[in-house]
Amino acid sequence: MSGRIRLNWGFLFFFLPVALWLLLLIVLPHAELLRLSFTSSRPGGFTLQNYMAFFSEPIYWLTFVRTAFYSVIVTFLVMVIALPVAFYITKVARVRAGGFLMVLILVPFWVSELIRVYGWIILLRESGVINRLFTSIGLFSQPIEMLYNDVTMIMGLVYTSMLFMVVPIVGVMDALDDSLIEAAYDLGASKTAIWRTIIIPHCMPGMVSGGIIVFMLVLGSYLTPNLMGGKNSLWFTEQIYNQIILYFNWNQGAAFGFLLLLLSSLIIWIALKVTGQNLGEVVK
Amino acid sequence: MIRSLPSSRRYRWSFNLFIGAYFVLLFAPLVVTMILAFNDSMYPSLPWEGFTLDWFFGSGPEKFGIFNDQANLRSLAFSFRVALTVACLSTILGTCAAFLFEQENFRFKGALYFLMIAPLVIPGVILGISILMFANTVGIFIEDLTGVYVKSLVPGFWLVVLGQSSFISTIVALVVSARLKKFDRSLEEAAYNLGANRAEVLRYVTLPYLRPSILGGAAVAFLMSFENFNTTIFTVGSQATLPINMYMQVRDGSTPVINAISFLLITGTSIFAVANLYLGKKKED
Numbered sequence: 001m002s003g004r005i006r007l008n009w010g011f012l013f014f015f016l017p018v019a020l021w022l023l024l025l026i027v028l029p030h031a032e033l034l035r036l037s038f039t040s041s042r043p044g045g046f047t048l049q050n051y052m053a054f055f056s057e058p059i060y061w062l063t064f065v066r067t068a069f070y071s072v073i074v075t076f077l078v079m080v081i082a083l084p085v086a087f088y089i090t091k092v093a094r095v096r097a098g099g100f101l102m103v104l105i106l107v108p109f110w111v112s113e114l115i116r117v118y119g120w121i122i123l124l125r126e127s128g129v130i131n132r133l134f135t136s137i138g139l140f141s142q143p144i145e146m147l148y149n150d151v152t153m154i155m156g157l158v159y160t161s162m163l164f165m166v167v168p169i170v171g172v173m174d175a176l177d178d179s180l181i182e183a184a185y186d187l188g189a190s191k192t193a194i195w196r197t198i199i200i201p202h203c204m205p206g207m208v209s210g211g212i213i214v215f216m217l218v219l220g221s222y223l224t225p226n227l228m229g230g231k232n233s234l235w236f237t238e239q240i241y242n243q244i245i246l247y248f249n250w251n252q253g254a255a256f257g258f259l260l261l262l263l264s265s266l267i268i269w270i271a272l273k274v275t276g277q278n279l280g281e282v283v284k
Numbered sequence: 285m286i287r288s289l290p291s292s293r294r295y296r297w298s299f300n301l302f303i304g305a306y307f308v309l310l311f312a313p314l315v316v317t318m319i320l321a322f323n324d325s326m327y328p329s330l331p332w333e334g335f336t337l338d339w340f341f342g343s344g345p346e347k348f349g350i351f352n353d354q355a356n357l358r359s360l361a362f363s364f365r366v367a368l369t370v371a372c373l374s375t376i377l378g379t380c381a382a383f384l385f386e387q388e389n390f391r392f393k394g395a396l397y398f399l400m401i402a403p404l405v406i407p408g409v410i411l412g413i414s415i416l417m418f419a420n421t422v423g424i425f426i427e428d429l430t431g432v433y434v435k436s437l438v439p440g441f442w443l444v445v446l447g448q449s450s451f452i453s454t455i456v457a458l459v460v461s462a463r464l465k466k467f468d469r470s471l472e473e474a475a476y477n478l479g480a481n482r483a484e485v486l487r488y489v490t491l492p493y494l495r496p497s498i499l500g501g502a503a504v505a506f507l508m509s510f511e512n513f514n515t516t517i518f519t520v521g522s523q524a525t526l527p528i529n530m531y532m533q534v535r536d537g538s539t540p541v542i543n544a545i546s547f548l549l550i551t552g553t554s555i556f557a558v559a560n561l562y563l564g565k566k567k568e569d
Binding site: 009010011013014015017018019021023025026027028029031032033036049060081084085088091092094101103104105106107108110111112113114115116117118119120121122123125127128129130133159162175178181185212213216219220221222225226227237241242244245250253254259261264265268279 | 287288289299302306307308309310311312313314316317318320327328329330331334348376377381383384387388390396398399400401402403404405406407408409410413414415416417418421434447448449450453457482503507510513515517518527531533534538542543546547550553554556557558
């Protein structure tokens with residue numbers, strides 16, 4: 001490349017906006033989050049009080065553990081459902097039909113999460129559509145409250161995060177050569193053997209990237225647990241919201257936020273290490 | 285099992301049933317929400333009391349349709365302004381990042397790239413609170429130093445825009461990078477050899493090539509901003525965006541006006557998304 005000076009100007013032109021964005025909107029805000037989590041609202045320097053509160057109040061750390069546990073379950077469920085759906089779209093349906101089904105899968109997810117949750121509320125609540133239909137045809141003797149419990153909440157979380165698993169899995173499954181499956185079939189492999197030894201190993205990269213995105217979304221989701229979960233199904237993001245918006249205790253909220261960030265980074269890091277991938281490849 | 289292989293009837297049937305159920309469940313909540321927008325009832329539920337357009341055009345005294353509902357219209361307009369601004373800002377930032385990471389080489393490039401994709405794996409709630417806290421601290425610092433009160437650093441329009449742009453820019457960057465990767469750099473070299481400078485090469489060679497992906501990225505940015513909740517909830521001031529305004533109505537008990545808004549948003553975004561998908565495919569070919 002000739003023209004050093006020209007190139008340097010070009011470099012700065014691209015570098016400065018990006019550097020400002022990452023510094024002002026990512027690095028410094030998170031540094032501030034960390035700093036606030038180690039200070040108290042009253043004047044005075046460093047304190048561990050916010051983190052102590054987390055460990056001494058069972059409601060806080062229990063919610064934390066519950067959120068983490070349910071997020072793992074949801075991620076697993078989403079994976080189990082997404083695999084056959086992706087398989088159908090890429091390998092079973094006719095090629096044109098597969099393209100059409102893919103569009104059908106994409107469209108609902110452009111609709112705001114709030115509307116999707118609202119739709120489920122209309123369907124499931126005590127005066128909702130399903131109860132009306134089932135009591136009128138005599139399936140239920142009286143309306144049943146189907147909202148506000150953990151099972152419904154998990155179903156809602158699975159529903160809202162489904163797409164982020166289907167798309168990456170469809171991506172990798174599309175590249176799987178049909179003749180591998182045919183060969184295994186000709187050699188007498190059972191369906192389970194084909195799934196276990198050919199399809200799942202091949203789809204691993206897609207499953208990992210889908211898993212990471214879904215896990216992160218579920219862990220950080222607020223709307224679905226808040227609107228579909230019951231009084232007892234508290235989500236950790238709700239604790240953060242309460243501390244910051246309701247009690248105006250920013251230091252405590254910062255500590256909670258940092259713990260959530262730590263948890264999501266840790267689990268993502270473990271997932272990457274176990275499967276031997278790196279983040280740059282996963283987000284593509 | 286797959287297209288080319290035989291499989292038993294029962295297997296085929298149960299698989300088709302599973303996929304059928306999947307798609308029914310996928311669309312059931314949206315379809316029911318849309319249908320109940322036309323129910324002539326005070327509550328968004330059955331029984332069907334007859335067809336009405338009151339939840340769109342009603343002007344009282346009982347039913348205020350969406351087009352006469354000032355609070356919802358204001359938040360809709362606010363969301364539009366936010367989404368447009370976020371789309372512009374994050375398209376500029378994302379495109380710069382795509383050029384930076386695809387075409388330039390510098391020290392710590394790997395570390396900076398890692399930092400750029402980090403927002404994708406940071407929960408939106410945390411982006412929201414950290415930007416809220418940082419802006420607050422900077423605001424106090426500036427006020428102590430100069431006595432000037434910076435209005436755009438308190439929760440409100442600009443904080444919402446900044447909070448959303450912090451991660452939407454990354455998505456635009458990935459969209460644009462994907463196309464920039466396929467760019468044949470000998471075209472740029474040819475332009476240099478013909479005497480063009482860097483700016484002219486960008487203007488006449490590289491940017492026209494990137495146009496579809498930049499427009500696609502901007503469209504994605506607009507939609508993501510428009511429907512964002514998690515980050516926005518912490519950065520809004522007195523004027524709520526549409527998703528937040530709707531959330532409060534759903535939480536506190538709603539009328540079918542929410543269904544009417546949902547109807548408009550679902551049809552709007554579907555048309556937008558399908559058009560984007562279709563145009564994107566056509567231009568890639």
